[in-house]
Amino acid sequence: MSTETRSDGYVKSDQTVFAIIEAIHRAEEIGVTELATTLDMSKSAVHKHLKTLEKHGYVVNKDGRYRLGLKLLTLGGHLRDQDKFCRAVRSVIDELADESDQMVSFILRDDVHGVFVFIENDRYGLRKPVPLGNRYPIHQNAAGKAILANLPDETIDRIIAETGLPGETENTITEADELRSDIELIRDQGYATSTGERLEGIQSIAAAIESPDTDQIGAISITGPAEHFTQEHVHTGYAEMVMEATNELELRMRYALE
Amino acid sequence: MSTETRSDGYVKSDQTVFAIIEAIHRAEEIGVTELATTLDMSKSAVHKHLKTLEKHGYVVNKDGRYRLGLKLLTLGGHLRDQDKFCRAVRSVIDELADESDQMVSFILRDDVHGVFVFIENDRYGLRKPVPLGNRYPIHQNAAGKAILANLPDETIDRIIAETGLPGETENTITEADELRSDIELIRDQGYATSTGERLEGIQSIAAAIESPDTDQIGAISITGPAEHFTQEHVHTGYAEMVMEATNELELRMRYALE
DNA sequence: CGAATCGTTCTCTCAGAGCGAACAGTGATG
DNA sequence: CATCACTGTTCGCTCTGAGAGAACGATTCG
Numbered sequence: 171m172s173t174e175t176r177s178d179g180y181v182k183s184d185q186t187v188f189a190i191i192e193a194i195h196r197a198e199e200i201g202v203t204e205l206a207t208t209l210d211m212s213k214s215a216v217h218k219h220l221k222t223l224e225k226h227g228y229v230v231n232k233d234g235r236y237r238l239g240l241k242l243l244t245l246g247g248h249l250r251d252q253d254k255f256c257r258a259v260r261s262v263i264d265e266l267a268d269e270s271d272q273m274v275s276f277i278l279r280d281d282v283h284g285v286f287v288f289i290e291n292d293r294y295g296l297r298k299p300v301p302l303g304n305r306y307p308i309h310q311n312a313a314g315k316a317i318l319a320n321l322p323d324e325t326i327d328r329i330i331a332e333t334g335l336p337g338e339t340e341n342t343i344t345e346a347d348e349l350r351s352d353i354e355l356i357r358d359q360g361y362a363t364s365t366g367e368r369l370e371g372i373q374s375i376a377a378a379i380e381s382p383d384t385d386q387i388g389a390i391s392i393t394g395p396a397e398h399f400t401q402e403h404v405h406t407g408y409a410e411m412v413m414e415a416t417n418e419l420e421l422r423m424r425y426a427l428e
Numbered sequence: 429m430s431t432e433t434r435s436d437g438y439v440k441s442d443q444t445v446f447a448i449i450e451a452i453h454r455a456e457e458i459g460v461t462e463l464a465t466t467l468d469m470s471k472s473a474v475h476k477h478l479k480t481l482e483k484h485g486y487v488v489n490k491d492g493r494y495r496l497g498l499k500l501l502t503l504g505g506h507l508r509d510q511d512k513f514c515r516a517v518r519s520v521i522d523e524l525a526d527e528s529d530q531m532v533s534f535i536l537r538d539d540v541h542g543v544f545v546f547i548e549n550d551r552y553g554l555r556k557p558v559p560l561g562n563r564y565p566i567h568q569n570a571a572g573k574a575i576l577a578n579l580p581d582e583t584i585d586r587i588i589a590e591t592g593l594p595g596e597t598e599n600t601i602t603e604a605d606e607l608r609s610d611i612e613l614i615r616d617q618g619y620a621t622s623t624g625e626r627l628e629g630i631q632s633i634a635a636a637i638e639s640p641d642t643d644q645i646g647a648i649s650i651t652g653p654a655e656h657f658t659q660e661h662v663h664t665g666y667a668e669m670v671m672e673a674t675n676e677l678e679l680r681m682r683y684a685l686e
Numbered sequence: 687c688g689a690a691t692c693g694t695t696c697t698c699t700c701a702g703a704g705c706g707a708a709c710a711g712t713g714a715t716g
Numbered sequence: 717c718a719t720c721a722c723t724g725t726t727c728g729c730t731c732t733g734a735g736a737g738a739a740c741g742a743t744t745c746g
Binding site for chain 2: 691692693694695696701702703
Binding site: 195198221225238240278305 | 437438439440441442443445446449450453456476477479480481483484485486488490495496497498499500501502503504505506507508509510511518536538539543544545557559560561562563642643
């Protein structure tokens with residue numbers, strides 16, 4: 171009885187409202203009834219949450235169909251531009267985008283995921299643009315592996331155990347040992363590479379970067395169609411570039427306050 | 429007594445959690461106690477919400493200081509790439525960015541605000557990059573005025589009344605009559621212009637576009653430092669370009685399913 | 687070494703979240 | 717054109733769990 175009566179220390183309505191937001195996000199557009207059955211709740215309760223969300227701009231309602239509102243874009247966007255780490259990265263990314271003339275991106279670690287935070291030149295060469303904020307299992311590309319290589323082994327083990335290293339293409343690393351030895355290589359050479367591990371035919375080179383104050387760890391990545399990259403390109407030119415970028419960034423963050 | 433006892437039809441905990449999210453957003457980083465005093469709530473209640481937010485990835489916690497998490501960026505980003513209207517706009521924007529070699533952006537109306545949804549070439553010419561998701565009073569630039577011009581007069585009146593047309597620079601239109609006559613001009617010529625109305629020394633040209641299915645209305649805008657724009661540039665070249673872009677988009681959306 | 691912070695945990699209580707039924711539109715169907 | 721099967725929305729009741737406040741460790745500061 172004691173375990174049943176005690177609440178679990180979380181706010182139930184919050185969990186409900188997040189479940190609703192995420193369900194709308196998955197469905198893109200959805201009605202009250204469908205949402206209620208999906209979440210196994212009463213229509214009236216779901217409706218009350220939706221009205222609250224609507225009042226605050228988190229969802230919009232057109233003829234009873236609900237969709238996510240632009241408030242989320244505003245919050246997500248400001249987050250990027252407000253955060254000192256992201257702001258510092260921004261200018262370096264821009265320079266690198268000009269210099270390399272390839273797609274350059276900045277990925278942040280969010281527990282077991284990588285999240286695309288900045289993407290420049292994303293309309294060159296790649297089939298479809300990478301969506302901002304896109305998240306993926308962190309072992310699946312160069313940026314993610316560069317981040318992993320900067321993490322203590324215990325954390326890497328935990329991530330491997332938690333995710334089980336899901337595959338994405340036939341080149342994705344799905345074996346723990348293979349990943350661990352790749353990480354050793356990355357630690358030695360200071361940068362990571364990937365060929366088609368997350369997206370078929372896409373090559374990328376990445377180096378990791380840590381924020382000194384916050385716990386954040388991210389990576390800068392140069393990406394393009396594999397056929398445009400020779401071995402020399404990768405291991406001399408682009409590898410140099412990303413490592414130079416992360417080094418400069420580290421200096422800037424350490425010595426400059428702003 | 430009847431009005432006091434009846435709840436207002438909204439979910440209170442949701443309102444609380446949004447207040448918390450928005451307070452963290454404003455503060456960038458904040459602790460439990462400060463948050464509790466800001467919102468005039470008990471520490472324990474705030475703490476419970478924060479733990480719930482943390483569990484779901486909406487906030488992150490480093491040594492008791494709370495900040496917004498990347499989940500919001502993911503939700504906001506997907507929103508952009510999922511939405512049919514935004515996706516259709518994307519490719520047209522990209523073409524226009526190449527063609528004009530100026531900053532090109534796509535703004536959506538969110539009630540009385542304009543929200544930046546796509547920004548291309550934002551590192552050319554402008555002092556500071558425009559943050560994605562940034563929102564501003566809709567009358568303050570060319571894109572916003574183009575959107576207003578596509579709205580019925582009653583809605584315009586409501587927006588004027590609600591916002592009171594706040595100024596931003598010395599060129600911002602703050603008089604209702606001035607705005608109304610500008611809107612007439614925009615309706616005649618099919619495009620809007622602004623010189624330093626939202627940002628000092630920045631000129632832009634915009635045309636509006638409506639989504640047929642959803643209620644959304646947005647605008648495509650070409651923007652740059654005023655000294656780079658001659659009157660001819662504006663009223664022939666760039667104005668033509670944005671109107672061509674919105675026309676093509678309208679056709680694409682009407683006749684193409686995808 | 688207290689004093690004054692902080693974040694976190696506990697317990698207790700009554701506001702209000704969630705349920706189910708009733709109601710109001712809307713569109714398809716015989 | 718009435719009926720039916722759907723919607724989304726509103727209402728009133730009940731019992732859960734959100735929120736207040738006190739107590740508890742951990743830090744930091746004079």
